[in-house]
Amino acid sequence: MQMKNLTMKELPCSEQPYELLESKGEASLTDAQLLAIILKNGSNGERAVDLAARLLASVPAQGREPLIALCHQSLRKLKQYKGIGRVKAIQIRALAELSKRLSKQQAMERMVLDTPEAIADLYMEEMRYLTQEVTKAIYFNAKMELLGDQNLSVGTMTRSLLSPRNIFLAACEQGAYAFVLIHNHPSGNPIPSLNDIVLTDQLRQAAKLLEIPMIDHIILGDGRYYSFKEHENTQREEK
Numbered sequence: 001m002q003m004k005n006l007t008m009k010e011l012p013c014s015e016q017p018y019e020l021l022e023s024k025g026e027a028s029l030t031d032a033q034l035l036a037i038i039l040k041n042g043s044n045g046e047r048a049v050d051l052a053a054r055l056l057a058s059v060p061a062q063g064r065e066p067l068i069a070l071c072h073q074s075l076r077k078l079k080q081y082k083g084i085g086r087v088k089a090i091q092i093r094a095l096a097e098l099s100k101r102l103s104k105q106q107a108m109e110r111m112v113l114d115t116p117e118a119i120a121d122l123y124m125e126e127m128r129y130l131t132q133e134v135t136k137a138i139y140f141n142a143k144m145e146l147l148g149d150q151n152l153s154v155g156t157m158t159r160s161l162l163s164p165r166n167i168f169l170a171a172c173e174q175g176a177y178a179f180v181l182i183h184n185h186p187s188g189n190p191i192p193s194l195n196d197i198v199l200t201d202q203l204r205q206a207a208k209l210l211e212i213p214m215i216d217h218i219i220l221g222d223g224r225y226y227s228f229k230e231h232e233n234t235q236r237e238e239k
Contacts, residue, residue: 017029017033017034017036017037017048017049018037020033021037031052031056031066031067032049032052032053032056033049033052035052035055035056035067035070035092036048036049036051036052038091038092038095039051039052039088039091039092040091042083043082043083043084043085044083046083051083054082054083055070055081055083055084056070058081059073059081064129070092071092071095071096071099072096072129073092075089075090075093078092078093100125100126103125103126113138113140113144113146114144116216116218116225116227116229116230117225119138119180119182119216119218120182120218120220120225120227123136123182123220124220124223124225127182127183127184127220128184128188128220128221128222128223129222130184130186131186132154132155132186133153133154133155133183133184133185133186134151134153134154134155134183134184135151135152135153135154135155135162135181135182135183136149136150136151136152136181136182136183137149137150137152137167137170137171137179137180137181137182138179138180138181138182139170139171139174139176139178139179140176140177140178140179140180140215141175141176141177142177144177144178147174147175147176148174150170150174152166152167152170153166162199164199164202164203164206167179167181167203168206168207168210168212171212172212176212177212177213178212178213178214178215179207179212179213179214179215180214180215180216180217180218181200181203181214181216181217181218182217182218182219182220183219183220184219184220184221185219185220185221187221188221188222188224189221189224190219190220190221190224190225190226191219191226192217192219192226192228196217196219199217200217200228203217215229216228216229217229
């Protein structure tokens with residue numbers, strides 16, 4: 001006989017995440033309790049809070065916080081966990097995407113993107129855990145105010161598949177004065193490859209001809225970044 005899924009209402013009042021959030025505030029809840037609110041109910045006789053706690057304990061963290069590691073699991077991998085079916089997997093992926101968007105919007109509101117560090121900080125959480133190289137162009141107006149960004153390519157584990165033509169087409173569409181190229185290294189090491197160096201030189205030459213300055217090329221690793229602009233400035237200062 002299959003046991004029913006336990007809901008929040010079947011928990012003692014003192015343990016119900018909804019009531020705890022109302023009485024003590026969301027900051028007082030554990031990661032498992034917050035995740036239980038998203039999941040709504042448990043599975044096969046397991047309470048939602050217990051399911052959430054087990055899920056956080058079993059996800060491969062690889063040095064990250066379990067909640068962050070969980071939010072970077074693919075839909076397919078999430079479905080492989082006991083008690084996580086299609087609906088719960090979708091709920092977790094939706095939570096992950098909302099978290100990324102909120103983080104990015106909050107960063108954009110409080111940061112002035114006038115340094116490589118500020119740009120790297122804005123995109124770090126969005127791109128540091130990606131398993132493929134993703135390349136974006138970030139566009140600015142003449143006052144160096146952010147106009148927006150655009151995905152240009154999704155590559156493999158080792159090489160980004162990028163058409164320089166798309167960078168300048170998108171720049172013209174957005175009425176951009178200048179742009180910054182940014183991409184991630186799935187290895188976590190942001191040091192540029194030979195392909196990165198060659199691409200940067202080619203784009204700079206094209207940018208001069210088209211009079212749409214390329215301000216910088218930034219490579220994101222795991223919590224680290226490499227800026228061609230910063231590196232070249234450092235070299236000039238050392239001469």
